[in-house]
Amino acid sequence: MSTLKGQGTYVLRNGKSGVDKLTFSTREKSKLFVGGWPGGTRYEATEVQSFTIDGHTLLPAGNFDYYMGTTGLGGHEYHAENAFIEYIDTTGYLQLALFRTAEPMGSSGMASFAIYLLRRRGDKEFVQGPDNFQAWAKDYRLELAEELKPWPELQQAVRSGTANFRTFPTYIRRANEQAR
Numbered sequence: 317m318s319t320l321k322g323q324g325t326y327v328l329r330n331g332k333s334g335v336d337k338l339t340f341s342t343r344e345k346s347k348l349f350v351g352g353w354p355g356g357t358r359y360e361a362t363e364v365q366s367f368t369i370d371g372h373t374l375l376p377a378g379n380f381d382y383y384m385g386t387t388g389l390g391g392h393e394y395h396a397e398n399a400f401i402e403y404i405d406t407t408g409y410l411q412l413a414l415f416r417t418a419e420p421m422g423s424s425g426m427a428s429f430a431i432y433l434l435r436r437r438g439d440k441e442f443v444q445g446p447d448n449f450q451a452w453a454k455d456y457r458l459e460l461a462e463e464l465k466p467w468p469e470l471q472q473a474v475r476s477g478t479a480n481f482r483t484f485p486t487y488i489r490r491a492n493e494q495a496r
Contacts, residue, residue, distance in 0.1 A: 320369050320370065321338060325368050326366070326367035326368075337351055339352060342399055346376060346396075376401075379396065379441050380395075381444065383453070399415060400415075408492025408495055411436070416428070416430050417431075428448075434460070434488065443459075452479075461474045469491070
């Protein structure tokens with residue numbers, strides 16, 4: 317379950333829409349729960365056009381691999397297909413989105429994660445950017461930096477670790493402005 321939940325609006329692909337208590341799941345197959353969880357009506361991501369909670373509009377559009385956990389200490393790699401994402405910036409060549417999920421954390425319950433996703437306009441798959449939970453692993457930073465050669469400032473910020481969860485959107489916006 318995501319920690320982003322509450323009163324919101326939803327639109328389904330069949331044209332049905334409404335206002336209700338909403339929450340969503342991103343583990344395994346993405347689902348939207350209308351009327352809350354448990355007990356609400358469950359919709360698969362393929363049935364959902366979009367939904368908005370607390371000013372955040374999400375839609376089923378994510379296709380990407382992501383890594384959760386601490387590198388080398390029992391983390392896991394996942395593949396998300398048709399996951400609910402929020403577009404942060406689609407004005408330029410680089411498109412930035414945010415993926416939210418929650419993961420079990422031992423006996424302490426669930427931890428909420430947010431991961432930035434990046435793709436070039438026209439690409440179908442996203443690549444993982446920084447997340448809000450851990451330091452951005454060097455291997456992942458260097459892999460992404462190789463794709464960012466046309467944007468030297470962004471490439472250097474990713475490579476060095478200067479770009480992090482807090483600063484990443486600013487770097488992406490600046491790269492998009494320079495490309496215009």
